[in-house]
Amino acid sequence: xxxxTQMEGPVTLSEEAFLTINCTYTAxxxxxxxxxxxxxxxxxxxxxxxxxxxxxxxxxxxEATYRKETxxxxxxxxxxxxxxxxxxxxxxxxTGNQFYFGTGTSLTVIP
Amino acid sequence: xxxxxxxxxxxxxxxxxxxxxWCNPISGHNTLYWYxxxxxxxxxxxxxxxxxxxxxxxxxxxxxxxxERLKGVDSTLKIQPAELGDSAVYLCxxxxxxxxxxxxxxxxxxxxxxxx
Numbered sequence: 693x694x695x696x697t698q699m700e701g702p703v704t705l706s707e708e709a710f711l712t713i714n715c716t717y718t719a720x721x722x723x724x725x726x727x728x729x730x731x732x733x734x735x736x737x738x739x740x741x742x743x744x745x746x747x748x749x750x751x752x753x754x755e756a757t758y759r760k761e762t763x764x765x766x767x768x769x770x771x772x773x774x775x776x777x778x779x780x781x782x783x784x785x786x787t788g789n790q791f792y793f794g795t796g797t798s799l800t801v802i803p
Numbered sequence: 804x805x806x807x808x809x810x811x812x813x814x815x816x817x818x819x820x821x822x823x824x825w826c827n828p829i830s831g832h833n834t835l836y837w838y839x840x841x842x843x844x845x846x847x848x849x850x851x852x853x854x855x856x857x858x859x860x861x862x863x864x865x866x867x868x869x870x871e872r873l874k875g876v877d878s879t880l881k882i883q884p885a886e887l888g889d890s891a892v893y894l895c896x897x898x899x900x901x902x903x904x905x906x907x908x909x910x911x912x913x914x915x916x917x918x919x
Contacts, residue, residue, distance in 0.1 A: 696845075726907070728910075733912075734912055734913075735807075735809075735894055735910035735911050735912045735913050736846070736894070736896075736910040737910070738907055738908075738909070741907060781845050781846075783845075785908075788858075789834050789851065789853070789898060789900060790848075790851075790859070791836070791848070791908060793845035793846050793847075794845050795843075795844055795845045796843070796844065796845050
């Protein structure tokens with residue numbers, strides 16, 4: 693079946709540290725891959741996406757590369773800020789508008 | 804462009820009472836989703852509409868949950884009767900496909916339900 697596995701949190705980093713949140717997926721065919729961010733009390737917001745192998749999605753200093761050979765879509769940021777504190781969800785989209793989400797990784801950035 | 808609108812934002816009810824949530828998707832989005840999000844978990848699909856047709860409702864507990872999207876625009880999700888375990892955030896999302904397809908879901912802020 694289709695599924696997304698994220699590294700478990702919570703993750704706590706100091707400001708300006710390097711961030712990696714691992715995400716691997718299981719799917720047949722060629723899904724699109726997404727990272728969503730959820731700030732406290734809010735709905736999910738699209739952070740970035742990639743629709744085919746070797747694509748790199750990027751936004752607000754975050755990046756993720758669609759690696760079909762390792763079925764991964766790890767999220768990275770070179771220097772995190774306090775304002776990046778949120779929960780991050782990895783997701784995939786199959787044909788037919790079916791989306792599958794990971795369980796989320798909570799990030800706290802301390803000054 | 805207005806985003807996905809949900810109401811109410813918060814709802815507190817006693818168990819066995821009915822409750823309804825409303826969602827208005829982004830204009831022109833023909834796909835609408837209702838998700839359940841428990842604390843510390845990712846969204847879990849309850850039902851997905853393509854226009855006014857429910858095309859995936861396999862995870863909807865049909866003994867107490869119902870949904871409708873009569874004109875293929877806004878949608879209502881109902882629980883009757885509510886149980887303690889229904890306390891969660893109910894998220895609505897929309898996306899478009901076909902010409903101008905975005906391949907992306909846009910989420911509303913959610914309705915936080917507390918069942919006492």
